[in-house]
Amino acid sequence: MHVPFVDLKLQYSNLQPRIDQAIHSVIQETAFISGKYARQFEEEFAEYLGVKHIISCANGTDSLELLLKAMGVGPGDEVIVPANSWISTSECVTTVGAQVVFVDSKPDTYTIDTSMVESKVTSRTKAIIPVHLYGCPADMDEIMAIASRHKLWVIEDCAQAHGAIYKGKTIGTIGHASSFSFYPGKNLGAYGDAGAMATNDDDIATKVRMMANHGRLGKHDHGIEGRNSRLDGLQAAILSTKLPYLNEWTKARIRHAETYSNFLASSGLKLPFTPAHCKHVYHLYVVQVDNREQVQALLKENGIETGIHYPIALPLLQAYSYLNHTTSEFPVAAGQMNKLLSLPMFAELTTAQIEYVCTHLVKAIA
Numbered sequence: 001m002h003v004p005f006v007d008l009k010l011q012y013s014n015l016q017p018r019i020d021q022a023i024h025s026v027i028q029e030t031a032f033i034s035g036k037y038a039r040q041f042e043e044e045f046a047e048y049l050g051v052k053h054i055i056s057c058a059n060g061t062d063s064l065e066l067l068l069k070a071m072g073v074g075p076g077d078e079v080i081v082p083a084n085s086w087i088s089t090s091e092c093v094t095t096v097g098a099q100v101v102f103v104d105s106k107p108d109t110y111t112i113d114t115s116m117v118e119s120k121v122t123s124r125t126k127a128i129i130p131v132h133l134y135g136c137p138a139d140m141d142e143i144m145a146i147a148s149r150h151k152l153w154v155i156e157d158c159a160q161a162h163g164a165i166y167k168g169k170t171i172g173t174i175g176h177a178s179s180f181s182f183y184p185g186k187n188l189g190a191y192g193d194a195g196a197m198a199t200n201d202d203d204i205a206t207k208v209r210m211m212a213n214h215g216r217l218g219k220h221d222h223g224i225e226g227r228n229s230r231l232d233g234l235q236a237a238i239l240s241t242k243l244p245y246l247n248e249w250t251k252a253r254i255r256h257a258e259t260y261s262n263f264l265a266s267s268g269l270k271l272p273f274t275p276a277h278c279k280h281v282y283h284l285y286v287v288q289v290d291n292r293e294q295v296q297a298l299l300k301e302n303g304i305e306t307g308i309h310y311p312i313a314l315p316l317l318q319a320y321s322y323l324n325h326t327t328s329e330f331p332v333a334a335g336q337m338n339k340l341l342s343l344p345m346f347a348e349l350t351t352a353q354i355e356y357v358c359t360h361l362v363k364a365i366a
C-alpha cells in the first residue's frame with residue numbers, strides 16, 4: 001500500500017469541476033491581481049474567522065513581516081518567538097531589523113512554553129509571536145496576560161491552524177493581529193503562494209493594506225513607500241472555492257488523529273496532546289520515536305511517507321549561529337528535534353491507510 005504524506009491531487013480530483021470553473025472565470029475576467037476575487041475571499045475568510053479585517057497578501061511570511069512593520073517593530077526592538085517552528089516565524093523579525101529572542105517549547109503540545117516567556121522580556125521587547133504549531137492552539141490566555149503586563153503586541157502565527165479553537169475563540173482572533181499562510185500543503189491551501197492578515201484593529205488593517213500594495217492611497221497616489229505583496233486572483237478564486245470545505249476537512253483530520261491515537265494507544269509512543277477546551281486541527285500528526293532514521297526507512301520501504309517538523313530547532317540553525325545558542329538553553333526543543341516524526345495526514349486518508357501506517361510503525365519501533 002502507498003500512503004503519501006499529503007495528497008493534494010486527490011483533493012483536486014474531488015473538486016475539479018469547481019476549481020477549473022473558478023480558474024476559468026478569473027482568466028475570462030482578467031482579474032489577475034488583487035481585484036474582485038481577492039476582495040471576495042477576504043470577506044469570506046473574515047466571516048469564517050469572525051474577524052473585522054482580512055487583508056490578503058502574497059504569502060504567510062510576508063504577512064508576519066507586514067504586521068511587525070505596521071506595529072512599528074524595527075531596529076533596536078526584540079521579538080519573542082518559539083524555538084520550534086518554521087523559519088518564517090523568526091525570519092520576519094530579522095527582516096524588519098529587530099532582534100529575535102527564542103523561547104523553549106512545552107513538552108506536551110510543542111507550542112511556546114509560556115512559563116518562560118516573561119523571563120525573556122526586556123525593555124526592548126515589542127512583540128510576541130506565538131505559533132499554533134501543528135494545529136494546536138498556543139496558551140493564549142497566558143500570552144495575552146504577559147503582553148498586557150508589558151504592553152507588547154501579539155501576532156498569532158496561524159499558518160498551521162486554520163479553524164482551530166482556543167477556549168471558544170477562533171484562532172487568529174485573540175492576538176492584536178494574526179498571520180495565515182495558504183501554502184498548498186496547509187489546511188487551507190492555494191495552488192501557489194498566498195497569505196493573509198487578520199485583525200480587529202482598524203489602524204493596523206489600514207497600514208498593512210497600504211504597505212502590501214506600494215503604499216497606495218488611490219490610483220497613482222502613494223502615501224508611503226510600501227512593497228508588492230498582493231494576492232493574485234487565481235489563488236483567491238481557488239481559496240474561495242475550497243473554503244466551504246474547510247470545516248469538513250478539519251473534521252476528517254480530527255477523526256484521523258483519533259484513529260491514529262486509538263491504534264497507537266498501547267504503543268508506548270508519545271502521542272499528540274490537546275489542551276483542555278481547545279480544538280486541535282491536526283495540520284500535522286506528530287509522534288516521538290527514538291530510532292527515527294531507522295523507523296522512517298522501514299516505513300518508506302513499506303510505501304509510507306513521513307516528515308519531520310522540524311529536524312533542527314530554530315535557535316540551533318546555522319542561520320542563527322551568530323546568537324551562539326546551545327542545546328542546553330532549549331532542553332525541550334533540542335531533545336524533541338531528534339525524535340519528532342510526522343505521520344501522513346490529510347482529509348482524504350482512509351482508515352485502512354491509517355491502520356496500515358500504525359501496524360508498520362509499531363513493528364518498526366519494536
Ligand SMILES: *Cc1c(COP(=O)(O)O)cnc(C)c1O
Nearest residue numbers: 059060061086088159181182183
Ligand atoms: C508555512 C508557515 C509560514 C509561512 O508561510 P508561507 O506562506 O510559506 O510564507 C509561517 N509560519 C509557519 C508556522 C508555517 O508553517
